[in-house]
Amino acid sequence: MKGMHLPDIRMLLQGASPRSSEMFPELNNLLNTTPDKAEQGKLTLLCDARTDGSFLVHHFLSFYLKANCKVCFVALLQSFSHYNIVAQKLGVSLAAARERGQLVFLEGLKSSVDVFFQAQEDPHPLQFLREASAGNLQPLYEFVREALTPADNGAAAWRCPVLLVDDLSVLLSLGMGAVAVLDFVHYCRATVCCELKGNMVALVHDSGDAEDEENNTLLIGLSHQSHLILRTEGLATGFCKDVHGQLRILWRRPSQSTARRDRSLTFQYKIQDKNVSFFARGMSPAIL
């Protein structure tokens, strides 16, 4: 112990929990979930405005891998090694997960090149990159469905399937219309959440630009489809060394068992090397 320090306010607010080096235990407390008893059949929407919400993507990736779920990760934004490096800090090896068949990783940056330079018989998941007119994302959906539908041998090797997408705004900037992306999410939800009783997590950026109709349509349309919305925002007052942003949690469409209606919580957070700490607004330990 390096000298005296103030009692940990966060622990007092949320109840003490054993620290572990995997994912973000405090976020699990806020969401009232652990890998053992994760809910199924849910769509979680991650949204960031004026800040980078990708730490939530890393959290859910390691969370579901630790929960022994089969994960299909449609990674359009970064390379495999980027996610792998961060996941290792959180105690998960993506390479090992991929090798044992637990993780199906679509590396958008790499495989988009294949669309143009490799002859494919079946439509490539990112086939829409070749199409001149506004197409649809059916090949991508078929890829997801094939990746997560359990094999015919009947043995349930993994707990439940999970689809993770980072991120959907990239699809808009690649020329897909908002309705095409909403259709893709609709079909994924129908298959992954309802048919296979799995979960889906997707990240969308909120540009904050009221003129960007497509992005607004996508964001609001997805919000209505979601069970849980995690929205990270930069502080309105600007950059702060000790408080990196604000997280708003909105529970929509609660199941009968929870009987919670549209409960919403807001916390502030600070991203550290291997963890994210959350605290009530104005209660950052740095300023108390």
Next chain:
Amino acid sequence: MPSEGAAGCGRWSEMLESLLALGGLVLLRDSVEWEGRSFLKALIRKAALSGEQVRILGCEVSEEEFREGFDSDVNSRLVYHDLFRDPLNWSKTGEAPPGGPLGALRAMCKRTDPGPVTIAIDSLSWLLLRQPCTTVCQVLHALSHRTPCPGHSPAVEQVRVLGLLHEELHGPGPVGALSSLAQTEVTLGGTAGLDSAHIVFRRPRQRPTHQTQWFSILPDFSLDLQEGPRLECQPHPDPYTSPVDPTTHLTFNLRLSKKEKEARDGLTLPFQFSSEKQQALLRPGQGQAASHIFYEPDAYDDLDQEDPDDDLDV
């Protein structure tokens, strides 16, 4: 907030009945913050418990999820047209309805069994994103103003269309068009854990009436009416028991006596040019003493007889 007990049950039933009574299109406007599917399900439950058949065009949630929470009585009266599983026919199994969702809606128009029917559309937003607004409005109009089926009584049958609309998704044009088609409009909102419904009734040949109702929805989709949010800021009561007269304790006179008024009126103002004054000015020196200046220098005065302007070269 405490519920109202037996009286409350009657009131929520009345409220839902009034929403369903007008017939035609009931437009439910919700938002991300205040979702409307629960209220839609409450309306459907009410209609089903009145013995009606309810047909649901389900585009946004699975049948299982939609039926969740209803008891078997209600569920037996619901017919769910599933457009959730494969609306665009991507699975190529041919299960998708011919003509798409609007074709399914039009087919609902053509049913032949009598009796009042309620059609619920979950959601209108889903249709509006994929079909032109005019087409959707035309189908809705045809639905809510159905001509009677041949062979039955010529009276227009009671058709009720409950449409869920996520109003943030659309511009003012489509929302306005649907609003003008609706006989009843319910906008969902709320505050501090309590839900509210702002209701507009458009009865024929009457002015629209507005009503705001606070409620909470129970797990079985019955409503519990509430009195409203506790008012946190009451207006402050007046701290002064008697008003203070501001005209007391003045340093000047606000009122004039009659004599003072006469004296004031008789006064000649210095710049008022009367004929006497004119004469006096034209004949100076008559009866006028020369003006004097009285000056007493004090110790610090320096009387200099020199003309300070002497050095000016004018």
